Amino acid sequence: MADAARALSDEAEVVPVSLGDRSYEILIGRGLLEQSGARAKALGARKVGVVTDENVAAAHLPRVMESLTAAGLDASAVVVPAGESSKSLDRLATVVDGLLAARIERKDLVLALGGGVVGDLAGFAASVLRRGVRCLQAPTSLLAQVDSSVGGKTGVNSRHGKNLIGAFHQPSLVLADADALDTLPEREFRAGYAEVAKYGLIDDPAFFARLERNWRQVFAGGPERTNAIAASCRAKAAVVARDEHEHGDRALLNLGHTFGHALEADVRYDGARLVHGEGVAIGMAMAFRFSAALGLAPEEDAARVGAHLATVGLPTSPKAIPGGVSDAATLLGHMRQDKKVEGGKLTFILARGVGKSFVARDVDAEKVLAFLESELA
């Protein structure tokens, strides 16, 4: 890293992601968007193609463009509509076209400015542009800061399911600017909190217990929020460093996602009814209830998980989704498209208790169906 960028890092918390020659840093702190020009320059770019959405552009694009041009970089922007519907092949084509029109070259940078949708879309665009251009992730939502901007999963949705078209493309740097969370709508913040709680539920019961005690401070901002973000990034970085391409225990990060993605697909990614983090909250509560129903986890742990998520205002049942969802067989059909399916067999992340999650392969579809029926009754 160049000296100027190293000096700037002193003010931010730095979480390394160790992946050999593709290693990078996650910087967590205030005022990082204003440093995007210096950071991009330190990465050796001449041009930067910013990809963002209409809402984030209104809130943050001017200061990012100013920072890039002040650093002497040639900056352009592609702005997409906000919401999950932008994670489509059609939108990908317009983003790639915009980046090509701006003549973003191989040694330049794509800067993903936004939440999970923008990060996944822009990251995927960077992975295919001229067969691979580097990407700087500048996540502006809690969900993107603690999860989707880290680890290199990029992609778009298909009519067959969520994130079914994509690539692993690690970012070159992640700038998680705490200032961006100050103006995040409460529903978005809460949805991102589901992914924070996930890290405790996977393998860190002490972190989950701390969240149970201190969630109000996390919502309020200040050091407890920064601690929660940094702890989440450290947890994710460790898993990604062990298993970058999800051959093994990276699948643990999918806790709640098999049910959650099926619900998102079922409502056709209608964010007015269900956003991703809400789907994950319902999915995690279901994964614990399913684990209890299978006799794997104590009923009290399932109840405890549901109670905490509900306490912060997250939905915990598919019946809470406005407009309702399809029947159990249809939901099971969505799950059969999950990327963790192997030889047609369903894989779930189940738990033996809080902080004791594991990957369960070859889960009996009849048992899943019966469980879904009970959840919808």
Ligand SMILES: O=C(O)C(=O)C[C@@H](O)[C@H](O)[C@H](O)COP(=O)(O)O
């Ligand atoms: O990074 C991972 O690995 C995850 O599974 C994190 C998830 O929270 C994230 O939503 C991810 O994009 C889902 O991945 P998918 O492979 O199930 O599409």
